[in-house]
């Protein structure tokens with residue numbers, strides 16, 4: 042087993058020490074995660090899971106601190122000095138202990154110049170921590186006068202930011218501005234003036250939370266990128282759908298004129314999409330199948346997910362077969378593809394608006410780290426809330442695994458029927474059968490191993506917003522079906538050797554994809570599984586290890602490699618006459634390369650030098666010796 046050592050520095054990885062909250066003189070118990078020799082900063086983790094980088098001077102050894110007693114007389118509180126009325130918030134609970142949850146609301150933005158840093162109330166931040174008080178002796182020892190003066194100055198700066206004592210207060214603070222308001226579950230009592238000691242605490246904690254939030258880099262080209270993707274993605278779907286209907290669907294051909302609005306909006310198509318989603322929702326909530334546990338959240342909690350996806354696709358298949366038997370003409374899906382896509386798009390927009398609005402009333406613990414930039418458009422696109430749920434109904438999990446994914450197979454099947462109708466065939470063509478079977482296998486496998494999705498980036502890290510809602514409900518069913526749609530009117534006879542080669546390619550890709558995903562999933566679920574004991578690992582400061590042999594020792598994303606090989610096998614049956622059926626392959630390369638780089642940054646942030654060591658050991662990202 043490879044092991045990793047931290048350079049000789051004052052505090053070692055795993056040490057429990059006292060870390061100062063930025064902008065305050067309060068120290069909290071933290072654990073040292075790593076030390077970066079270059080920046081001379083320690084990454085520490087607070088008890089609430091917040092990770093921050095601190096200078097050595099902001100860290101003290103735990104000796105010399107004493108726990109603040111719960112029964113400490115309130116009159117001793119420095120906060121009772123009324124002259125320091127610089128409250129950033131009022132809390133309803135006059136807590137006698139600082140261990141009580143401190144609640145604040147923050148509106149974060151780094152997009153406007155400091156002169157315009159006034160904003161409305163945005164988020165409710167909740168941080169649970171147990172601050173400890175530094176003893177006088179220790180304080181004297183550790184802080185020289187200059188440092189103290191500087192600290193006081195900083196504190197004054199923070200506190201001097203004017204704060205109204207109403208819930209709609211406006212606050213300005215470094216490094217970002219924020220407002221405070223009463224927490225929903227703090228009872229119905231009217232806000233009361235906060236103890237200054239709480240005020241100090243609130244401001245300090247908010248500063249730390251804000252630092253953590255703002256330090257998360259923006260993806261997808263940042264705020265400008267979000268505008269672009271919001272417009273480009275729907276426009277691209279529209280372009281593809283119009284293009285695939287052409288006799289000669291060359292991507293270089295000028296797109297056909299846009300149909301009139303009344304041709305795009307179809308109430309019946311809208312109704313069918315709604316019915317399909319409701320049908321899938323009913324199957325999802327049925328108490329059938331396993332209740333699987335998700336990965337631990339920042340709060341340590343593990344959500345439960347009903348993983349009955351395989352059951353859902355089987356019941357859906359039976360229902361579709363029954364409908365066809367009853368004479369329902371599924372070729373409607375082919376002839377109303379555009380209208381169905383527009384209806385799904387509208388639903389995804391409505392869902393995204395709902396998700397954005399509800400995320401404004403969610404506690405910060407439930408927000409994804411990357412979806413809280415303070416910029417409305419970016420956050421709407423990227424998604425703010427990590428696991429939006431209506432009771433036990435997990436919206437992100439449901440959308441990712443059910444209506445779009447099973448809908449993809451339904452559309453492929455409808456295309457096979459449309460091909461038979463259009464070309465007067467008794468059975469679908471070989472390429473159509475291959476595309477249908479390959480993609481069905483992919484979806485069925487995803488649903489059979491539904492639990493594995495719980496360890497993927499989307500479920501663990503990404504917020505649920507427009508990107509995923511649109512991706513799941515529109516992008517997947519209406520662009521991943523381009524090959525089968527293309528084959529409806531563009532036959533491509535395949536020789537037996539070509540057919541055999543394509544099948545072998547698909548199976549090889551599938552084998553790599555499944556084995557590598559299962560290996561990681563099994564390891565993440567039970568790292569001490571005896572079946573995995575032959576695998577080498579690198580320990581990391583977070584307590585989790587990284588696989589460095591087996592599939593994950595070949596390349597850093599063996600699952601992407603398998604997925605790409607499968608994508609190739611999906612396009613090959615369509616031949617080389619047009620680029621359109623190759624669109625998925627091209628898009629997928631871009632998507633996976635980008636995902637890999639996003640994941641690299643995320644893992645570097647999480648695992649620090651252990652990740653660097655993993656990257657030194659496993660040199661290639663997706664394709665051995667190539668990339």
Ligand SMILES: NC(=O)c1ccc[n+]([C@@H]2O[C@H](COP(=O)([O-])OP(=O)(O)OC[C@H]3O[C@@H](n4cnc5c(N)ncnc54)[C@H](OP(=O)(O)O)[C@@H]3O)[C@@H](O)[C@H]2O)c1
Pocket residue numbers: 496497498499554558561564565585586587588589593597598600601604632636640643644655
């Ligand atoms: N068809 C499509 O449109 C499509 C699109 C995207 C993805 N996919 C597929 O979906 C699947 C999931 O993809 P994903 O993007 O979520 O990425 P993933 O590869 O499943 O997950 C990445 C995570 O795995 C963990 N990890 C990375 N290296 C590791 C190692 N050496 N040992 C142990 N754990 C390690 C890390 O998380 P922790 O350390 O925090 O656990 C990392 O963040 C893939 O098979 C992908 O091909 C399909």
Ligand SMILES: CC(C)=CCC[C@@H](C)[C@H]1CC[C@H]2C3=C(CC[C@]12C)[C@@]1(C)CC[C@H](O)C(C)(C)[C@@H]1CC3
Pocket residue numbers: 274441442446483484486487488494497499508509511512513516517
């Ligand atoms: C809007 C755009 C351009 C992107 C949104 C991305 C989104 C469509 C994908 C992100 C993760 C993907 C994914 C699957 C489908 C497509 C995504 C949701 C997946 C459910 C397909 C089936 C697989 O077996 C899987 C491993 C479960 C996949 C997980 C990731």
